[in-house]
Amino acid sequence: MRAVVFHGPYQVSVETVPDPGIEDPGDAIVQVEAAAVCGSDLWTYRGQAAVAPGSRIGHEFLGRVIETGSEVTGLDIGDWVVAPFRYSDGECSFCREGLSSSCLDGGFWSREVVDAGQGELVRVPHASATLVKLSSDGSAPPIERIPDLLALADVMPTGLHGVRNAGVQTGDTVVIVGDGAVGQCAIIAARMIGAGRIIVLGGAHPDREEMARANGADAFLSVRGDDAVAAVRELTSDELAKRVVECVGSSGSFDTALSLVRPGGTVGYVGLPHGVNVDLARLFRGNISISGGMCPARDYLPELLPLVDSGELRPGVVFSYFGTLENAPEAYRQMDRRETVKALLRPGNPVTSR
């Protein structure tokens, strides 16, 4: 099969690699119909993650089940499914608590499993618990829904996880730090929850501002540090925001998030942290909470799928690059340079419309 392989900083290529097969009776093999490139893949791409050269890459995919192990239940050959960005067994104490991200027998694509999302085939452990059918009969979704459904693998649940962890409720003012795909999904989630006002801190890219405003941002600020604090103070009558969602994970963005939260408020954090150290004394006096972490995406799927089906939720708007799997190097290049927000790659024919 063909798959994207990481070879070192700024080097990804599409290569022929061994096809996976069933290794455990709980496995299924999924033929990928659409895969996405995640902002967190860029940490690998840039050489900022501890990923060995030669590793596969990608953790957001949907496709069709083409083979099942003998113990797989609830899935038939041909079923269209989406995979969350981590597999989980559905049985351990964490899965039962709704925290599949801490599954005791779970794992990550391209780590505990060789295959990753950006390839033609993926072996999925604990397939019955991990994969979620896109419809009750497993039939193919309308092609125009594929981007929305693919966004459920990671970025949409992650954005919602940040918003929920920040404690956003109807009418609240919320600040969202980040204008990437997760930030955009946090905007969508905040709107879905009924936030009163959504203030977004982003970069100086008109396309991202336009996307943010279309998703529901009331204000978009392309400033940093003290300027950002001054701008948010002005927008909030000096009150800042009790609800801040950090969707980047860099030291600078987390620092900004902490500067924008009102005493008594909460920073919901979902940006994969790189070198973020928080001085607890900075939180203490103002009773600041921080809450969030790696999204248990699997647990959000039953809630989000019906909203996509009904058309209420359209997170596929975050995709701005559409290509085939063979376009992966170009997709990475464009995402790295922030020329595009998020890429959707199809091993078969590219999705050209939504």
Next chain:
Amino acid sequence: MRAVVFHGPYQVSVETVPDPGIEDPGDAIVQVEAAAVCGSDLWTYRGQAAVAPGSRIGHEFLGRVIETGSEVTGLDIGDWVVAPFRYSDGECSFCREGLSSSCLDGGFWSREVVDAGQGELVRVPHASATLVKLSSDGSAPPIERIPDLLALADVMPTGLHGVRNAGVQTGDTVVIVGDGAVGQCAIIAARMIGAGRIIVLGGAHPDREEMARANGADAFLSVRGDDAVAAVRELTSDELAKRVVECVGSSGSFDTALSLVRPGGTVGYVGLPHGVNVDLARLFRGNISISGGMCPARDYLPELLPLVDSGELRPGVVFSYFGTLENAPEAYRQMDRRETVKALLRPGNPVTSR
């Protein structure tokens, strides 16, 4: 008047200093009947806080109103009152939200106000909002209730604040890190809320273990680091605890708290942090939240006072040294060496019984 003065590391003395007077029409002068030494005073005592030599010290006191400014309402001369460890105006947006600790016109004893709790007299700004009468008619409390009432100035609300911020609910297993007065009050608070099991991490002082067990601790562990993790794993069938309350504020104790919290859980933090830096990556994977901060003690008083009046709540058990104000140097020496848990000092006659 006589008051305790900090002169440098390990140097406190009791001296004659100027009497305070009304400076603002909202002020009241309180004649202190009982003052406490706080664990956080030890940071000053040991020279680990940025406190200028010559400063007064102490922030826990109760006493009688002996003078009021022209705009003070609701307080009469002679009323017995308790002061929370920070004064607040009761009017700003934070006070209205129940976060008096962030009052926009509030302040600390011995900082924004020269006087501090360990002295014969204190000028109290925003007296109407800050001071809470010990009974509806302002009459003197029974002498045996004085330790319980004095504990409401700081340690009891602070312990409860930690427990609430950790999210403790009926039946929960909770780990409390710290066996000082705040840790002991957190045990009392956890018991009050109906925690299922209370595990305390403390030192190797039999008197503190005895106090913790009397307050409701089900287990008391005098171990640190990996040994503490192993011991808590054993006590919790390997589950650790979703609710951890950090009552010390040192780097080591916060590290221990983070090691004991189960994925998806929360560390409630109320120990005044000194040099605590949290690597966000350590929280991310397990979805750990941290919540807490400086207790808005004033806001807890209406809830806690009736419980002391009825005898349901006896936080005065944390006092283990009783003396006059002149005994302050000895009280500090004993607390610093952990020979006593907490000291109660009376400018007049010492409280010798409870």
